[in-house]
Amino acid sequence: MQIQVLFFGKLRDVYQTNEASLELPPKSSVEDLFQLCAARHPEFASYRSSVVASRNREFVSWNALLESGDEVAFLPPVSGG
Amino acid sequence: MQIQVLFFGKLRDVYQTNEASLELPPKSSVEDLFQLCAARHPEFASYRSSVVASRNREFVSWNALLESGDEVAFLPPVSGG
Amino acid sequence: MAPTPNPDLVLLVREPISFEALVRHVRQPHDGAVVTFDGCVRNHSLGRATLYLEYEAYESMALEKMREIAASLHTLFAIDSVAVAHRLGRLEIGETSVFIAVSAPHRKAAFEAARHAIDTLKKTVPIWKKEFFEDGAVWADGELPPVPAATPAPKPAS
Amino acid sequence: MAPTPNPDLVLLVREPISFEALVRHVRQPHDGAVVTFDGCVRNHSLGRATLYLEYEAYESMALEKMREIAASLHTLFAIDSVAVAHRLGRLEIGETSVFIAVSAPHRKAAFEAARHAIDTLKKTVPIWKKEFFEDGAVWADGELPPVPAATPAPKPAS
Numbered sequence: 001m002q003i004q005v006l007f008f009g010k011l012r013d014v015y016q017t018n019e020a021s022l023e024l025p026p027k028s029s030v031e032d033l034f035q036l037c038a039a040r041h042p043e044f045a046s047y048r049s050s051v052v053a054s055r056n057r058e059f060v061s062w063n064a065l066l067e068s069g070d071e072v073a074f075l076p077p078v079s080g081g
Numbered sequence: 082m083q084i085q086v087l088f089f090g091k092l093r094d095v096y097q098t099n100e101a102s103l104e105l106p107p108k109s110s111v112e113d114l115f116q117l118c119a120a121r122h123p124e125f126a127s128y129r130s131s132v133v134a135s136r137n138r139e140f141v142s143w144n145a146l147l148e149s150g151d152e153v154a155f156l157p158p159v160s161g162g
Numbered sequence: 163m164a165p166t167p168n169p170d171l172v173l174l175v176r177e178p179i180s181f182e183a184l185v186r187h188v189r190q191p192h193d194g195a196v197v198t199f200d201g202c203v204r205n206h207s208l209g210r211a212t213l214y215l216e217y218e219a220y221e222s223m224a225l226e227k228m229r230e231i232a233a234s235l236h237t238l239f240a241i242d243s244v245a246v247a248h249r250l251g252r253l254e255i256g257e258t259s260v261f262i263a264v265s266a267p268h269r270k271a272a273f274e275a276a277r278h279a280i281d282t283l284k285k286t287v288p289i290w291k292k293e294f295f296e297d298g299a300v301w302a303d304g305e306l307p308p309v310p311a312a313t314p315a316p317k318p319a320s
Numbered sequence: 321m322a323p324t325p326n327p328d329l330v331l332l333v334r335e336p337i338s339f340e341a342l343v344r345h346v347r348q349p350h351d352g353a354v355v356t357f358d359g360c361v362r363n364h365s366l367g368r369a370t371l372y373l374e375y376e377a378y379e380s381m382a383l384e385k386m387r388e389i390a391a392s393l394h395t396l397f398a399i400d401s402v403a404v405a406h407r408l409g410r411l412e413i414g415e416t417s418v419f420i421a422v423s424a425p426h427r428k429a430a431f432e433a434a435r436h437a438i439d440t441l442k443k444t445v446p447i448w449k450k451e452f453f454e455d456g457a458v459w460a461d462g463e464l465p466p467v468p469a470a471t472p473a474p475k476p477a478s
Binding site for chain 3: 087089090091131132133134135138140141142144154156157158159160161162
Binding site: 181185189190191195196197198201205255272 | 339340343347348349350351352353354355356357358359360362363364413414425427430431434435438
């Protein structure tokens with residue numbers, strides 16, 4: 001299935017792009033998607049404990065399962081305001 | 082001694098003036114001044130427990146002693162803001 | 163980098179209060195937060211429709227008390243500067259009767275100081291509000307300012 | 321007399337925030353208080369002189385989260401309406417990055433809601449600040465938003 005992934009802040013610098021469309025097996029989780037990103041950009045792995053994920057613009061846990069067409073973002077600590 | 086007295090809000094309505102210059106014996110207190118006002122306008126007496134007094138623009142207790150030339154005001158509950 | 167606090171601004175005015183001027187007054191480059199409180203004339207009071215208000219003050223004492231409040235904010239909170247304006251005379255519905263602006267490096271102090279300023283102003287500044295209704299006018303219920311328990315006698319004249 | 325709350329206003333903007341428009345939006349005749357919070361770009365950060373900032377957002381999600389904050393204020397506090405604007409792009413020292421205005425019949429709710437709004441925005445809205453110094457730029461330290469402990473699996477595709 002196809003997942004749209006968005007990168008922000010520090011993570012965008014690391015992944016060197018704003019967004020990517022990645023192919024994952026059915027029943028993959030957010031965690032699986034993160035590991036796929038880390039496989040492509042090894043430095044990415046070091047951010048695992050300091051980012052959160054959203055799925056379709058809602059914060060989700062790492063074990064959340066994905067569906068085809070989902071929009072997932074990896075979000076570093078927010079600093080608006 | 083001469084004391085300048087100011088009246089505000091409801092008390093001004095009762096005393097029918099903004100200010101008065103009243104003559105009191107030396108060592109008179111704020112309380113004495115209030116009683117002198119009440120003698121002139123009997124309705125004034127009923128406000129004794131619902132007003133405070135200032136002397137030279139500082140809140141004072143009823144037993145505060147006055148000096149010639151003091152500016153005293155009787156202040157109903159304040160409602161600014 | 164070396165914060166020189168603006169002098170505080172304390173005003174009683176008879177025209178509409180200029181929010182922008184007060185905010186400009188307190189806002190400096192080392193500030194991260196400005197909190198403002200805008201007290202407005204409501205169209206009703208205890209269930210009755212208000213037509214308009216009139217505010218009067220013991221002006222010299224009100225200004226002194228407002229200056230004392232501003233000064234106390236600096237000792238109580240890590241703020242930069244304060245502007246407080248209260249309007250007097252006739253006010254229509256929706257107009258601003260009191261405006262307070264507080265600047266600070268961080269938001270917590272700005273919020274707490276602005277709140278403290280209006281709470282203290284309402285309890286201690288000699289200003290009175292008369293409410294005008296269809297069928298008459300009343301002096302608004304207010305708060306009796308706290309008064310010292312006992313006052314030392316003045317020095318005897320020498 | 322029958323308060324019809326204004327719809328809340330939630331904005332991400334790339335030009336200077338118009339305070340007056342936001343305050344006008346929330347201010348209605350039955351309100352007694354408007355509290356505003358103005359978050360400004362400080363000229364230093366952790367002791368270093370800041371040159372300017374850049375803000376970026378996950379815009380669609382940030383707007384959703386800001387709308388959720390505005391909605392939650394109505395359930396938590398007795399307020400009338402809310403306006404929240406956050407600026408994106410390059411900001412100079414002294415410019416406003418975020419502005420919040422809350423109107424209410426009484427001041428306590430307006431203060432508490434404005435404070436809650438900015439505290440929650442800083443923790444949960446996906447916006448990031450990059451600080452530019454003489455000798456480089458860094459993404460500001462921030463807060464990691466709270467995340468649900470476990471997420472129910474989506475319904476299997478039928």
